[in-house]
Amino acid sequence: MNRLYAGMDSPLSAAASQRAVIIPVPYDGTSTWGKGADRGPAALLDATDNMEVYDMETRTEVFREGVAIAEAIEGHGSPEAMCAAVKAATSNVLAQRQIPVIIGGEHSVSIGAIQACAEAYPELTVLHLDAHADLRDAYQGSPFNHACAVHWASRNVKLIQVGIRSMDESERPFIQPGNLFSGEHCHFTPDDRWMEDALIRCGREGIPLYITVDLDVFDPAFVPDTGTPEPGGLDWYQVTTLIRKASERFNIVGMDVVELAAHAGSKPSDFLAAKLLYKMLTYALKPTPIS
16 A cells, blocks of 8 residues: 555554545456556556645545555456455455455456445445446346346345346346336436435435446446446536435445546546546545535
8 A cells, every 4th residue: 555545645544544545447358349448447546646635625635634545456367366366355354344346447346345344344245336337237247247247136135226227138037126217217307306215215314325326327428438338318516416415314334336438538527537536425425525
C-alpha cells in the first residue's frame, strides 16, 4: 500500500486506521468483444491523481478519511484463480473492519468480492448497476465469466438490478421477481419514483449493501470506453443520486467499479470513472464537511 489515493497524504496514514481499501484487479481474461479492461485500474487511478479533491456537493474531502490502495491482483490466468484471489483479498480487508473497493478489470472480478461480503454479512443485498443482466450460469465453459458476474448473487442473496437493457433469454429464470429495473423503465419513469421502488426492494434500513457498477450502465455518450456499450443508458445524476440515496439508507460494506476499457488518448471515460469512485467513497464514508 504505497500509492496515495488521489495523490494526497491522508491524516490517517497508519494502515489500521484506513476506512476503505482499494483493490485494483487488472483482469481481462474472459472479455468477449471490446478489450482494454485490464488497463482500467491504472487509468482510473491516474485520472484520480489529476482530480480536484474537494467535493462541492458535500463540502468534503473524502481522502482525509483514510483510503488505502492495495497491491494489484495480477498474474492469474484463469478466471477461477482470479476470483479466488479477489475473494481472499476482500476477506482480509473485511476482517480489518474496512470497506473493500474493487476496481476492474472486467465484471468477473466482482464475483469473489460479493462472495466474501456475503460470508461476512449473511443479510447482504447486492445493488447491481449495469447494461447487461450478467446472469448466465456459465459462459464459454466457465461460471466465472464476465457474463456470469451476478449469477451467484442471484442464487444466494437479494439482488436488485438497475439500468439493464440487454440480456439472453436463458437468463430470465434467474431474475429475482420485481427486482430488475430496465433502462427503459428508468428512462420513462420519474427518477424519484423508480429510485424509491428500487431502494424499497433492497430491504430494511441499515441492511448491509454491496454496490457493483459496470460502467456500461451509463449511456455511451457519457462512457464510450467500455467493453460492451449499449444505447439507452443512465446519466451521471441518475447513477450518483441512486448511490447517494442507497448510502443514506443502508450500510455500504463493499463496492466496485468495473469495465473501464481504457484507450490511449481518450480521457473522458477515465475521468468519469475516477470521479464516480470518489463520489461512491464520499457517500459511503460520510466525511465531515469542511467549514
